[in-house]
Structures are given as C-alpha cells and as structure tokens.
Amino acid sequence: MRYLRVWLFFIKTAIIRTLEFRADFVAWMIINLLWMVFQLTFFWVVYQHTDAIAGWNADQLRVLLGTGYLLEFAVWTFGYPNLGRISGYVSRGELDLFLLKPLNSQFHVSFKRMSPHNVPSVAPAALLVITGVQALGIQVDLLTAAVYLALVGAGMAIFYSLWFMSVTTVIWLQRCINIQELFLVALPAQKVPPEVYGLLGRFVLTFVVPVAMVTVFPTQAAMGLLSPQMAGVMVATAAVLLWLSSRLWTFALRGYVSASS
C-alpha cells in the first residue's frame, strides 16, 4: 500500500516535469504513434500478398501485435526511463542515494521515473487487441478478459525481471555501459508468430529465455486457446523470475563498491 502511494507520487512528479515541456511532449507522442503506424504498415503490406504468416491470419496477428505493443508501452513508459539509468547511477555513485532511502532499493530504481509521452500509444494497442478479437468472432466473457490482463501483467513481470537481471550485472562491471540495450534485442522477437522460429527456436524462446511466452500466452488466452495449466506456468514463471531478480540484486549489492568519494 505504501509502495503504491510512493509510486503514484513518482508518476505525479513525472507528469509535472513533462508539463514543463509541452511541445516536446506532443512531438514525441506523434513520433511514437508514427512508429507504430509504420510497423503496422509492414504487416499490412505483407498481408496484401499472403493470407497467413506461419499459420496466423491477419486478425490473429492483430491480437498478437496489440499484445506486443502493450508490452512495449510498459517497456518505454516505465522500463527504459528507469533501467536505462541504472548503469549511470552506478558509475556516478548515485546508487548510494537509493540505498540510503527507507524504501526497497530495487523498487526505487525500477519505478522512480516514467515517460508520459508514451502513454497515448496504449490506446491503439488496446484497439488492435479488441478489434482483432472481434474480427475473429470470439465472445469474450469477463473471466477471459481478466485472465488476459493478468497474463499481460505476468508477461511484463517476466520481461522486467530478465531485463533487470541483465542490467544488474553493471554493478560488477562498475562502469557506464549501455547494458540496458542488450536485452532489448529481444523486443522485436516477441511481436512475431513463434512458429516462425522453428521448433528449437520456439522452445528456447518460450522456456529458456521466455520472451515469446510474454506475448504469445496472453494472445492465446484471448483467443481461448490457452490451457489453464499453461496460464499457471506463465504466472509461476513470472513469480520465480521476480524472486530471482531480487535475489540477484541483493547479492550484487553485497559486492557494490560506491564510486562516490
């Protein structure tokens, strides 16, 4: 509860900060939406030439893409502004300030900032999912919707944990490096039908480095194709990875040598 209150406060400060630079906000908002339109153009053009990509028709892919954009929305709004700075905190010794606050330091470094100009892109993402499901003629009850949203949340948790763990290594590297970019290599991979990667690649991306799971499982849930067991596996994966990320963080901090004085 206290953490929720602190988080809301973080969001409020971020919004106030953004309101100082309104033209910038509008410009970036437009750019973000343009990128999305542009990526959708790619699939639109491809579907002019074919009925299905790896067995996914245009409507099914729309749900997958929408889910992928929901994840990307979280990545750019909440993930990158925070995880992208950790390397800098470590090399400038600013991490000390986080460690001294009466707040869980992992929570603090992961949620302190956000970029509001990404928020509007949540609307087209949701629209893709909703229109896709409608076009497929699927009746969505409240339970399915709830499971879908829970799995999207679990997907964000999985992505966050893996990403956070990769960034945590910077404490040992002890220098400013763009380590946060490394895990983002996985970002384009999750908006594509997993069948594309062949059997081995699909297994690796689902269960070894579970980035395909992140969007595909919720998508299947929305289309009524996911078994409850698999939904359970996904939630459990999210929980385990979150736990692992906090263990790794505390373990890494034990070896932290401050860079400041």
Added chain:
Amino acid sequence: MNRYLAILRITWQDRLAYRAEAIIWMLVDASPLVVMAAMWIAIYGTATGAGAVTLGGLDLRQMVTYYVLVTFLGILIGAHSDMAIIEQIRDGLIAPFLLRPLPHITFILLEDIGWKTLTTGVFLPVFGLALFWLRDYVLPPADIAVVPLLVITIALSYVLFFLIAYLVGLCAFWMQEAMSLAHVKDLLVMLLGGAMLPTSVLPDWMQAVAMALPFRTIYALPAGIYLGQVRGWEIVQGWATQVAWIAVAYVTYRVMWRAGTRRFALVGG
C-alpha cells in the same frame, strides 16, 4: 591530408574506449535481421508453391539476401550524426567548431568515417555468423561485373544519406524539437528507402511517393543492383538521381549553414 588523418586517429582512439558499447549497439542493430529473415522464410513457406512464389518480383532467396544486404548497408552507411549535431547546437558545443580551420561538416564527416571503419570491422564476425546461418538463402551478386558499380552506388548513397542527416541536424538552429525530426528521417528512410521492405512490395501509391523522394536511392538502389533487378541504363539513371539529390542537399547545406550560424551567433552571443 595530415590533418584529416589526425581527426580520424582521434576518433579511433576516442571510440576504442567504448568497445563494449559498440558491440552491444551492433547486436541491437543486427537483431532485426534474424527476426526478419525468419519471418520471410515463414511468409514464403505459407504462400506455398515451392520456390516459385515471388513477392514484388523477389523470390525467397532474393528476399533474404535483400535483408542481409540492407542490414550490412545499415552498418556501413547508416547516417546518425543528426543526433550529435542537434546536441551540439542545443548545448552550444558547436561554437568552438566555428573557429576551427576546417568546416564543421568536415569534422563530422571524418568522425563518422572513423566510427564506421571501426563498427564495420567489429560487425564482420557477427555478419559472418548470420551468413552461415542463412547460407542456404543468401545469393551472390547477380553479376560479378556489377561489383565495381555497386561500390560507386554505395559511396553515393553514403554521401547522400550523410548530407540528409546533417541537414536534419542543422534544423536544431531553428527548432527545439529537431530530435523528433531525426526520427521522422529514420522512418522515411526505413519505409521509402527500402530498409524495412523492398520498395517493389509497397502499394503503387507508396512507390510513387518513394520515386519522388531521394530516400529510395539509399538502400533500395544498391540492393536492387546487387540482385540484378536494376541494370544497364537504370544504374546510370540511379546515379544521376543520387548526384542530383546530393547537389540539392549540398546547396541547401550552404544556405542553412550560413543562415543558421548567423542566427546562432545572435542567440549565443
């Protein structure tokens, strides 16, 4: 000549300090190739009909080769100096350049070339790996005789792309939000330059727009020459288009630089 080499050497030394960063950026740049290649293999797979299917006049092997080419060209000629120039102008760091004996554009060009030689060198092993993975799909040049022509085309593409990025950078003299303009440039190059899709796959009206703009000569032209889709007089026409746009960009540069620095002096005092 010596002073040019000196700038190159400084760039190398400067950039070598950031080896690890360079490697990570490269992986980020190259990762779409893996996704794209896998996806096109699947797209052609479901379009069925063995190897006979073509999209926009390209069969599967040509399509995969196209993406390999475009990824490599992206590392070799991708122009991103606009971001640095925007920061220089915004933070006033451009002022010292105005006093130096070489024009600012020469510094930026040499820095870019220095950076490119390094990244291309580091990228080659990664690229080799990708080629090995895609060995069943990647085609050699349509005709070995086009290789020298290709070198000329790529050199012109580089100059054109560099100038476009530089002009976008100069917009920071007038615009607070020039950074978003840099993204618009990237978008246009991706879509109409052929970096995301071969331009021949685009709907007709988009192809018409692409024909009227310089971007398609950056990626789509060299890739088309390599694949043998563009040949003979079409190559010469392509060069003419490139040279014409370079001329336009250069004149625009002269005008913008003069007006911009004058304006900057007023603002910066």
